[in-house]
Structures are given as structure tokens and as C-alpha cells.
Amino acid sequence: MKTALITGVTGQDGSYLAELLIGKGYVVHGLIRRASTFNTHRLSNIFQDPHSDSPRLVLHYGDILDSDSTATLVHRIEPDEVYNLAAQSHVRVSFDMPVYTAEVAYVGALRLLEVLRNFSGRRPVRFYQASSSEMYGDTRGRLSETSPFRPRSPYAIAKVAAYWQTVNYREAYGLFAANGILFNHESPRRGETFVTRKITRGLAMILAGRERALYLGNLEARRDWGFAGDYVDAMWRILQADRPDDFVIATGASHSVRDWLRLCCDLVGLDPERIVSIDRRYFRPTEVDALEGDPSKAERLLGWKAQVRFERLAAMMLASDLGDFGVDPQRYPELAERLG
Ligand code: NAP
Ligand code: F7E
Numbered sequence: 001m002k003t004a005l006i007t008g009v010t011g012q013d014g015s016y017l018a019e020l021l022i023g024k025g026y027v028v029h030g031l032i033r034r035a036s037t038f039n040t041h042r043l044s045n046i047f048q049d050p051h052s053d054s055p056r057l058v059l060h061y062g063d064i065l066d067s068d069s070t071a072t073l074v075h076r077i078e079p080d081e082v083y084n085l086a087a088q089s090h091v092r093v094s095f096d097m098p099v100y101t102a103e104v105a106y107v108g109a110l111r112l113l114e115v116l117r118n119f120s121g122r123r124p125v126r127f128y129q130a131s132s133s134e135m136y137g138d139t140r141g142r143l144s145e146t147s148p149f150r151p152r153s154p155y156a157i158a159k160v161a162a163y164w165q166t167v168n169y170r171e172a173y174g175l176f177a178a179n180g181i182l183f184n185h186e187s188p189r190r191g192e193t194f195v196t197r198k199i200t201r202g203l204a205m206i207l208a209g210r211e212r213a214l215y216l217g218n219l220e221a222r223r224d225w226g227f228a229g230d231y232v233d234a235m236w237r238i239l240q241a242d243r244p245d246d247f248v249i250a251t252g253a254s255h256s257v258r259d260w261l262r263l264c265c266d267l268v269g270l271d272p273e274r275i276v277s278i279d280r281r282y283f284r285p286t287e288v289d290a291l292e293g294d295p296s297k298a299e300r301l302l303g304w305k306a307q308v309r310f311e312r313l314a315a316m317m318l319a320s321d322l323g324d325f326g327v328d329p330q331r332y333p334e335l336a337e338r339l340g
Pocket of ligand 2: 089092133182196218219282
């Protein structure tokens with residue numbers, strides 16, 4: 001039975017990855033931060049059964065910035081695989097908190113790599129780093145593993161540094177350390193301030209009579225949006241490869257924020273012109289105008305391919321948010337048809 005450690009287990013990807021690994025028979029250990037309120041709602045359906053002898057998910061308090069407690073944990077649980085998903089992951093917020101973002105997203109990854117370099121003398125371990133399409137920033141065209149990075153935010157710069165540390169630990173110390181360069185991926189568990197979820201949740205609140213308007217920033221930005229459930233499968237495949245390597249994970253198709261807004265509004269019969277206002281507060285000092293990935297290396301070497309496309313993703317997220325606000329998705333024929 002394999003053992004995995006996930007940092008960032010309480011986040012969108014951490015929760016899907018924990019489910020995937022448990023389904024494959026792993027014992028999963030997750031690092032969680034102490035908070036004054038519950039922060040484990042995304043994990044509630046897979047919590048360890050206190051009456052079971054075989055734990056499925058074990059949570060440990062810690063922080064990616066606290067390498068002493070991480071080292072103690074790693075030496076105690078002896079993981080076969082470590083997935084580093086912990087980060088201050090909001091690009092807009094990284095302009096307000098650049099140093100903190102760098103400490104968590106970059107120095108946190110470096111500290112964990114140091115812990116694993118020491119531990120790997122005892123047992124082989126595989127390390128996954130959550131790298132991001134934001135690292136490409138201003139680079140144009142279909143982006144692959146050989147495209148240059150031109151980061152445009154404190155978040156992206158921190159992720160570029162963590163990317164290169166991961167490569168360096170692989171080359172300098174022979175650690176099985178790999179980067180997944182993941183393009184935007186969404187789900188009903190997406191954080192509520194990222195634009196796809198902000199829109200699906202905002203429309204659901206309007207239809208439930210809780211809100212009257214939705215305030216957004218730059219509608220012209222283009223992203224390559226996929227489904228988080230598909231993307232955690234790619235993370236796992238990256239660590240099962242014969243040798244450590246770096247992979248772009250994307251759908252290969254991009255759309256604008258305006259396209260997403262229009263599609264979601266069409267699915268529930270709302271007119272975006274009537275409900276959306278543009279608010280300058282949501283613009284970024286430097287924007288990444290367009291990102292589209294070329295996932296052919298992952299398709300060829302990992303046998304991975306994105307399954308859920310743009311329209312289905314929107315329908316899935318809208319239906320979930322409507323349900324949360326007590327609105328039956330079946331009331332909207334276009335949405336019901338997409339849900340199948
Ligand atoms: P998310 O929902 O924002 O989750 C981030 C996770 O990191 C949360 O569990 C958070 O814990 C944890 N965390 C933050 N600071 C921490 C610290 N100091 N110590 C320990 N844990 C800490 O992000 P996500 O969408 O799941 O993304 C997962 C990873 O992939 C992130 O590194 C992100 O930057 C990267 N990524 C995401 C995408 C995407 O489109 N989703 C694309 C490329 C790369 P709390 O719950 O306590 O806040
Ligand atoms: O913005 C525009 C915004 O915040 C997407 C993170 O997971 O993916 C994510 O980063 C676009 C941007 O995601 C609003 O200006 C317009 O152009 O949903 P987002 P992101 O910045 O692409 C990458 C791959 C990561 O690695 C990150 O961790 O949408 N936009 N209006 C808006 N964005 C937000 N958040 N809110 C708005 O009101």
C-alpha cells in the first residue's frame with residue numbers, strides 16, 4: 001500500500017487528489033493549517049471513519065513555512081509520493097501580498113525540497129510541484145514545455161522560482177522531482193473568488209433572489225479552462241512515469257471571460273448586459289491577456305487527455321451553485337439538456 005503526503009489538501013485540487021489516491025488504495029496524509037473556523041469542508045465526504053482500523057485520510061496540523069514540523073511528519077509517515085499544492089494561489093491578491101506569496105509559493109516549496117533531499121537518503125520519494133501556466137505570462141502562442149516564461153505577477157514569479165528549484169533538485173541530487181505546468185482548472189469546489197466560480201455562484205445568487213448584480217474586471221482575458229478532476233489524474237500520472245519530467249496539462253482550447261459569462265447566462269436565460277457591472281478593483285496592475293496550452297507531450301507520454309470541456313464544465317458548476325442556493329437546475333431547459 002502506497003503512502004502519499006499532500007500539502008494544500010484543503011484546497012480545490014487537494015480534495016480531488018485525496019479522493020483519487022484513496023480510490024487507488026493509497027493512505028493519504030494531508031497537511032492542514034490551523035484556522036479559527038473549519039477549513040476542511042471540501043474533505044468532509046472522505047474523512048477518516050473513527051471506527052475503522054484502516055485510515056483513508058489522516059490530517060496533520062502544519063504549515064509549509066514550518067520546515068521543522070514538515071520534516072518530523074515526513075520522517076514519521078515515510079511517504080512514497082509528496083504532492084506540493086500549498087500556495088497563496090490568487091494572482092490578484094499576490095500584488096497586495098508579494099512577499100508572503102513568495103514565501104509560501106516559493107520558499108515553502110524550497111523548504112519541502114530540502115526536507116525531501118535529507119529524507120531521500122533513507123528511502124526513495126517522488127515529488128510533484130504544482131507549477132502554473134501563469135509562469136508564461138506575456139509569452140504568446142500555444143504554450144508547451146519549451147516555451148519561455150515571462151511572468152507578470154508576484155504569484156507567477158514565485159512559481160517560476162519553485163519550478164526551477166524543482167528542476168535543480170532533480171539534476172543536482174537525483175531526486176524524482178517533477179513539475180506539472182497546469183493551465184486553469186475549475187470545478188464546483190473552485191475558490192469563490194476565481195472568475196469562473198464567481199460567475200456561476202453570482203448567477204445562482206441572482207436567480208435565488210439573494211443578489212441583483214455581479215461585479216467583474218477584465219472580460220477580454222482568455223484562459224484554457226479544464227476540469228480539476230481530470231487534472232489531478234495528470235498529477236498522479238506524472239509521478240508514475242519512468243523518469244521525472246515536466247508536463248503541460250491543458251485542454252488545448254482557450255476562451256475569454258466574456259465567453260464564459262455569456263455561456264453561463266445563456267444556460268439560465270439571463271441577459272449579461274442587465275446584471276454585470278465592470279469594477280476597476282478587479283483589474284490587475286499587469287494582466288496576462290491570453291493563455292492556451294499544448295498538452296501533446298502529456299497525451300503522448302502519460303496517456304492523459306482532458307475529458308471535460310468548456311460547455312460541460314460551465315453546466316456542472318452552475319448546477320452545483322444553483323443547488324447550493326435551493327434552485328432546481330432542471331428549471332432551465334438549456335442547462336438540463338447540457339447536464340444530460
Ligand atoms: P487553492 O484552492 O487556493 O488551495 C490552496 C491550498 O494551499 C489550500 O489548501 C491552502 O490552505 C493551502 N495553503 C496556503 N498557504 C499555506 C501554508 N502556508 N501552509 C500550508 N498550506 C497552505 O488552490 P488550488 O486551485 O487547489 O491549486 C492547488 C495548487 O496548484 C496551488 O499551488 C496553485 O497555485 C496551483 N495551481 C492552480 C491552478 C488552478 O487553476 N487551480 C493552476 C495551476 C497551478 P487553506 O485552506 O488553509 O487556505
Ligand atoms: O482570473 C479575469 C482576470 O482569478 C482569470 C489561479 O488558480 O489560474 C488561476 O489564476 C481571468 C484573469 O484566475 C474577474 O483578470 C475578470 O485574467 O480566475 P482568475 P487566474 O488569475 O488565471 C492559474 C493557472 C493559477 O495558477 C492560479 O493559482 O479573469 N477576471 N474579472 C477576473 N478574475 C477574478 N478573480 N475576479 C474577477 O472579478
